[in-house]
Amino acid sequence: MMTATQHPDSWQYRALNANQPGLNYLSDGLLRLVDKGHPIIAGSADLQYSNGLNRFAERHPDRYIQFGISEQNMVSAAAGLATTGHMPFIATFASFIGLLCCEQIRMDVAYCKQPVRMIGHHTGISLGFYGTSHHATEDISTMRAISGLTIISPADGPQLVQAIQASADWDQPIYFRIGRGRDPQVYADDTPFTIGKAIEHSEGTDATIIACGMPLHPTLEAAAQLNAQGYSVGVIDMPTVKPLDRDAILKAAARSRCLISVEEHNVLGGLGAAIAEVLADEGCPTRLRRHGIQDEYSLIAPPTHLYRHYRLDADGIASVVKETIERR
Numbered sequence: 001m002m003t004a005t006q007h008p009d010s011w012q013y014r015a016l017n018a019n020q021p022g023l024n025y026l027s028d029g030l031l032r033l034v035d036k037g038h039p040i041i042a043g044s045a046d047l048q049y050s051n052g053l054n055r056f057a058e059r060h061p062d063r064y065i066q067f068g069i070s071e072q073n074m075v076s077a078a079a080g081l082a083t084t085g086h087m088p089f090i091a092t093f094a095s096f097i098g099l100l101c102c103e104q105i106r107m108d109v110a111y112c113k114q115p116v117r118m119i120g121h122h123t124g125i126s127l128g129f130y131g132t133s134h135h136a137t138e139d140i141s142t143m144r145a146i147s148g149l150t151i152i153s154p155a156d157g158p159q160l161v162q163a164i165q166a167s168a169d170w171d172q173p174i175y176f177r178i179g180r181g182r183d184p185q186v187y188a189d190d191t192p193f194t195i196g197k198a199i200e201h202s203e204g205t206d207a208t209i210i211a212c213g214m215p216l217h218p219t220l221e222a223a224a225q226l227n228a229q230g231y232s233v234g235v236i237d238m239p240t241v242k243p244l245d246r247d248a249i250l251k252a253a254a255r256s257r258c259l260i261s262v263e264e265h266n267v268l269g270g271l272g273a274a275i276a277e278v279l280a281d282e283g284c285p286t287r288l289r290r291h292g293i294q295d296e297y298s299l300i301a302p303p304t305h306l307y308r309h310y311r312l313d314a315d316g317i318a319s320v321v322k323e324t325i326e327r328r
Contacts, residue, residue, distance in 0.1 A: 022156075022157050022179075022180075022181030022182055022183060023050075023051065023052030023181035024052055024055060024157070025052070025157030025158070025160050025161050025181075026051055026052045026053060026056075026091065026119065026121075026160065026164075026178070027052050027053055027054075027055035027056040027059075028055075028161055029160060029161040029162075029163075029164030029165065030042055030053075030056050030089055030164065031055075031056060031059060031060075032161070032164075032165060033087070033164065033165070033168055034060060034063065036168070038087055038168055039085060039086045039087050040060075040063060040086075040087050040088075040089065041063050041064075041065065041078075041081055041086045041087065041088045041089070042056050042057070042060075042063060042064050042065070042088075042089050042090070042091075043064065043065040043066070043067055043074055043077070043078060043088065043089070043090040043091070044066065044067065044074075044090065044091050044092060045067050045068065045069055045070060045071045045074050045090075045091075045092040045096070046066065046067070046068050046069050047091065047092050047093065047121075048064075048066065050093075050121065050122070050180075051091045051092075051119065051121045051181075052181065053091060065077070067090075071092050071096045071097060071100055071101050072100065072101050072103075072104050074090050074092070074101075075090065075097070075101045075104035075105055075108060075109060075116070075118065076104050076108045078090045078109070078114075078116045078118075079104075079108040079109045079112060079114045079116055080108075082109075082114035082115055082116050083112075083114060087115065087117070087168070088116050088117065089117040089118075089119060089164075090116065090117070090118055090119065091118075091119035091120075091121060092119075092120070092121070093120065093121060093122050093127070093134060093136070094120030094121060094122060094123040094124075094136035094139050094177060095120075095122075095127075095133065095134050095135060095136040095139070096120075097118050097119075097120045097139075097175075098120045098136055098138075098139025098140075098142055098143055098175065098177075099136070099138060099139060099142060101118075102142055102146075105118065105143070105146060105149070105173075105175075106146050109149075109173045110146045110147060110148045110149045110173055111147075111148075113148060113172075113173075114173060115170070115171060115172065115173055115174075116173045116174075117164075117167055117173070117174045117176065118173070118174070118175050118176065119176045119178060120136060120139055120175060120176065120177050120178070121178045121179070121180065121181075122134070122136070122179070122180045123136045123139065123153075123177045123178065123179060123213065123214075123264060123265075124136060124137055124179075124213070124214065124264030124265060124293075125137065125264060125293070125298045125303060125306045125307070125310070126179055126180045126214070126264070126303050127180070127303075128300070128301060128302050128303040128305075128306060129300055129301070129302065130300075131300045132297045132298065132300070135297075135298045137264070137265050137266045137292075137293045137298055138265070138266055138269070139175075139177065139265070140153070140177065140241055140263070140265050140269065140270040140271065141265075141266065141268060141269020141270055141273070142269075143175045143242075144241065144242050144269065144270075144274065145269075148172055148173070149172065149173055149174075149175060149242070150170065150172045150173065150174045150175070150195065150240070150242055150243065151174075151175050151177065151240070151241040151242040152167075152174060152175070152176050152177070152195065152239055152240050152241070153176075153177040153178075153212040153213040153238075153239055153240075153241055153271075154176070154177075154178055154213070154239055155183070155186045155187065155211075155212070155213060155214070155216035155217065155237055155239060156183050156184065156185045156186045156187055156216075156217070157181075157183070157185065158185065158186075158187045158188065158189045158190070158191060159186070159187050159191065159193060159239060160176070160178055161189075162187075162190065162191060162192065162193035163176065163193050163195070163239065164176075165193070166193050166194065166195050167195070170195055177213060177241075178213075179213070179214045180303075183214050183217065184217040186216055186217050186220070186237075193239070195240055196240045196243045196244075196245060197240065197245055197248075198210075198236050198237060198238050198239075198240075198245040198248035198249075199236070199237040199239070200234070200235075200236050200237075200248065201220060201223075201234070201235040201236065201237060202223065202233075202234045202235050203234040203255060204223070204227075204231075204232045204233040204234030204235075204255075204256055205232040205255060205256060205257065206231050206232045206233055206256065206257055206258075206325045207231070207232075207233050207234070207256055207257065207258050207259070207260055207321055207324060207325050208233070208234040208235070208236060208252040208253075208255075208256040208258075208259050208260070209222070209223060209233065209234070209235050209236070209259075209260045209261075209262055209317070209321060210235075210236045210238050210249070210252065210259060210260070210261050210262070210271070210275060211235070211236070211237060211238065211261070211262040211263065211271075212237065212238045212239055212241055212263055212271050213239075213263065213264055214264050215262045215263060215264055215312055215317070216235075216237050218307075218312065218313050218314040218316075218317055219235055219262050219314075219317055220235055221314035221317075221318075222314045222315070222316075222317035222318035222321060223235045223318075223321075225314065225315075225318045226318055226321060226322060231321075231322070231325060233321060233325075234252065234255075234256065236248055236252055238271060241270075241271055241274060242274070244274050244275075244278065246278050246282075249275055249278045249279070250278070250282060250284065253279060253284050253286035254286075256286065257286070257287070257325070258286060258287045258288070258289065258324055258325065259275065259279075259286055259287070259288045259289070260288070260289045260290075260291055260320065260321050260324055261275050261288065261289070261290050261291060261292070262291050262292065262312070262317055262320075263291075263292040264292065264293075264312060265292050265293060266292065266293045266295055267290040267291070267292045267293065267294055267295060268295050270290075270292060271292075272288070272290030272291070272292065273290070275288060275290075276288055276290070287324075289320070289324045291311070291312075291317070291320050292310075292312070293310060298310070
């Protein structure tokens, strides 16, 4: 008799994840660095099948560390590895590494200026039914307040691979904020990526939407809808949340009547807040609307339902932008 774990209709987590090509990108990016001769060490907190690092572990078992459910220890150990000349990449849920490990990131990594690369996956509300304890809608604001820490929020797998390649020559620690491996592809493979630089997709005089991470794909769809209706809406991808591309923000503000930030994060302290700081510092009068989670604990539901509820799908983003444009 087959056991429950062997039955083909049971929840086979590893098999399900093996069918998600989006989970290959993290390992692919690290494998490229190993092939180039970089001293990569990868680690995960018992989630290698959720972030795809099992592929890296299979190829280089001597370069992979399974830390178990000890995320804070993983961060401190990675800092120690960095002091010995290794280039550690560690990964776990964003709600754990970005919030639970804040003290270790601040003191052991950033304060000590160790080039650790931390990957927070399943960001925002992408864990759906796992609920508030696993949703990460405060991690950008927490990480952004830590001095000497770079924050990169790739929109898709190909951009993650290129960001990982760019990180090889970056002397600061980095927090990568990525999705769950099911994000629609926006960029072609090997699209150039520069840390600290925004990517302008289009210009608009009525509004410019500035997005990062998963919301970029529905943002592009929303802009296409609005432009087809006669509005002039531009889109900027801001994958590096810190250091922010100030010039790109100010240029968009100079040509657009309003700016709209879109992020899968609390509107307090995230991308929208960072943009607001730039506008305030420069005395720029262009109006900004921050769109995301409106300072609340997110609900529990399938991710698709949550994106629709919080208006982070294409139709929702389009409605927010249209409201903002017409509120003169």
